[in-house]
Amino acid sequence: MRLDYLSIFPGYFDVLGISLLGKAAVNGLVDVYAHDLRDWTHDRHRTVDDTPCGGGAGMVMKPDPWGEAFDEIIGTEPDPSVHVVFPSPSGEPFTQSVAHDLSSVERIVFCCGRYEGIDHRVIDYARSMWTVHEVSLGDYVLNGGEVAALAITEAVVRLVPGFMGNPQSLAEESFSAGQDGLLEYPLFTRPVSWRGLDVPEVLMSGHHGRIAKWRRDESIRLTRERRPDLTDSDVSARH
């Protein structure tokens, strides 16, 4: 998998050389390339923004540098196998399902906007050429797309076959298909007693059926308490 990042702050992506992602890069599972959008400007100030047409606060990112960067980094021919991700507060929700879909593609280009956003024609042009995902991390506003791109990267790459040492751990996480859309149950390890707090006895019983039931019940309880939006009537009935 090749990952490209287009940003006026490419240094954000130096962190991708650390930890598991660094190991994946070493193992050849992912190739990471960060690009400075200003390299595709031609004025002395390396200008990437301008005032919004129609007025309004803030600045908008000019389309020209993006187009020239696309030509050089991706190419000038349409290719739906290239997935272009625009983090945006007005995007579709980024979910585990989207992460799973992206984990099987060969190439992802992250377009990290700043200011008030990117000239919309850039997104329209990208849609005419590649497979575009305009995605939001959640209902809050960041200062740009870089942090969102890093979060999306981690969610996607950890699902790439061969990346995680123990793929079984993926199957038991919150939001994974195997969890029936429920939140993950509480986790414990040794010591059994810690500052007056004990591991639930059932988990030390060695009775796998009771442990499985306790974990399911806890997942249902937590999901109903914290994320009623994840429990539809059918799921509630089953639980």
Ligand SMILES: N#Cc1ccccc1Cn1ccc2ccc(-c3cc(N)[nH]n3)cc21
């Ligand atoms: N756009 C915009 C915008 C609009 C108003 C105020 C500030 C910004 C900053 N910004 C510029 C690029 C960009 C990219 C992604 C996010 C983003 C994603 C999530 N889920 N929250 N915020 C924000 C981004």
